[in-house]
Amino acid sequence: MGSGLVNVAVDISLMTLLAVTAIGIIRSRHLFATAMLSGIYSLISAALFVTLDAVDVAFTEAAVGAGISTVLMLGAMTLTRRSEKHAVKLHIGPILVCLAVGAALIYGTVEMPPFGSTEAAGFKHIVPEYIAGSRDDIQVPNIVTSILASYRGFDTLGETAVIFTAGIGVWFLIGRRRREDEEDEKKTETPGDRA
Amino acid sequence: MLELFLDKYNYWIVIVLMLFGLYIVISRGNLVKKLVGLNVFQTSVFLFYISLAKAEGGTAPILTGKTELFSNPLPHVLILTAIVVGIATTALGLALVVRIQETYNTIEEDELEDLNVAVMKGEQDRIPGAEGEAR
C-alpha cells in the first residue's frame, strides 16, 4: 500500500506539472516560448508514460515530442512570425464550450473501470492471447513489438503509409523553393547567358 | 468519496489537460498556436489511452520469465504509432501555415477572414497575393 501511495503522489505531481505547462502555453503570446513549453509538455508526459509502464511509448514520445516537434515548431516560426498579434485574454464562449465538453467526459468516466484495474474489458478480450502467443509462438520478449509487427501488421503498414504520405505532402508544399526566388534567379541568369 | 477519487483521478486530470488543449484550439486565432494546442490535446489523449492500459502491480509488457501481470500492450502499440503519425501530420499542418503566411502575409485567423470577405466583394487590390498571381 505504501508504494501505491508513492505512485499516486508521483502521478499527481507530474500531472500538476503538465497542467502548469499547459496554462503557460495558454498565457504566453510569444511563439518561441510556446514551442519550448510544448517540448517540455512532451518530455513530462514521457516521464508519466514510464510511471504508467509504457516504456516503448515513453521512448517514442521523448524522441518525437521533445526533440523533433520542437525543431519543427521553431522552423515554422522562423518562416512565419515570432509572436501572436492579439493579446491573450479569456474568451467566455470557448470556456463554456470546454466546460460542457469536460462535464460530458467526466460523466462518461463514472461507469469506467477503476484506474489500474485488470478486470477491465481491455484486459480480457484478446490481449491474453497476444501475450501467450508472443511467449510461445513468436518468442519475441517485447510484446509490444510482436503485436506491432506481427499481430497488427496491417495497422502498422497503414501507419507507415500515412507517414509516407505526410512526408510527400510536406515536400510538395514547401520542399521546393519559392516561385519568386526562382524567377529572381532566372532574371539574373539571363543577361549572363547572353554575354 | 476518497475511493472514487483514487479510482478515477487519473482520468479526470487527463480530461482537464485535454480541455486546456481544446481551449487553445478554439480561442486563439494564430494558426501556429492552434497547432500547439492540437498537440497538447493529442498528447493528453495519448495519456488517457495509456492510463487505461495500466495494470495495478503489473510491469512493462516485456517478457522476462518472472512476472505474469503486464500492462495492456495493445494501447501501447496504438499510441506508439499514433505519436509518429501525429508528428508527421503536425509537420504537414505547419507546412500549410508556412504557405498561408507566404501567400497572404498573415497567419491570424481574423485577418484571413477579412481577406476572404474582401475577395467576396471583389476588392482585388487589397489582397497581397493577387498581384503575383495575375502576372
Place this chain on the structure above:
Amino acid sequence: MRHHLILRVVSKLLIPFILLYALYVQFHGDYGPGGGFQAGVIFGAAFVLYALIYGVETAQKAFPASWLAILVPLGLLIFGGTGVASLLLGGTYLDYDVLAATPTGGQHLGIIVVEFGVGVTVTGVIIAIFFAYAGRTDDIQDDDW
C-alpha cells in the same frame, strides 16, 4: 551557430553515438523497448542535429536530398514486399510463418525486416521534413532570436 565551439565539438562527439544507438534500438527492438519508429526518429534526429550545428548545406553533402526520394518509398516497399513474399511462399498477406523453415524463425525474420522498413521510411520522412523547412530560410543567425 558557426562560432559556438562547445556545441560544435560536443555534437561532433555525440553524433556517431546517436547513430549507433539508433541502430541498437532498431535491431534490439525484439528484446527491449524500441523498434522501427523510435530508431527512425533517433536516426533522423542525428542528421537534424548535424544540420542545425553545421548548416543545411553541409548536411546535404553528407546526406544528399536525392537519397530521400529513394529512402522514403523504399521503406514502405520493404514492408509491403514482405507481405507479397509471404503470399508467394503460400501464406496469407503479412503472415510471416512461411518465410523461414520454422514458423518461429519466420516470425523473427518477418518482424526484423518489417521493422527495418518502418525505420527506413521514418528516417527518410524526418530528414525530408527538416530539409523542407530548413531549405526555405537562410541559416538561423544568433541575433535572430
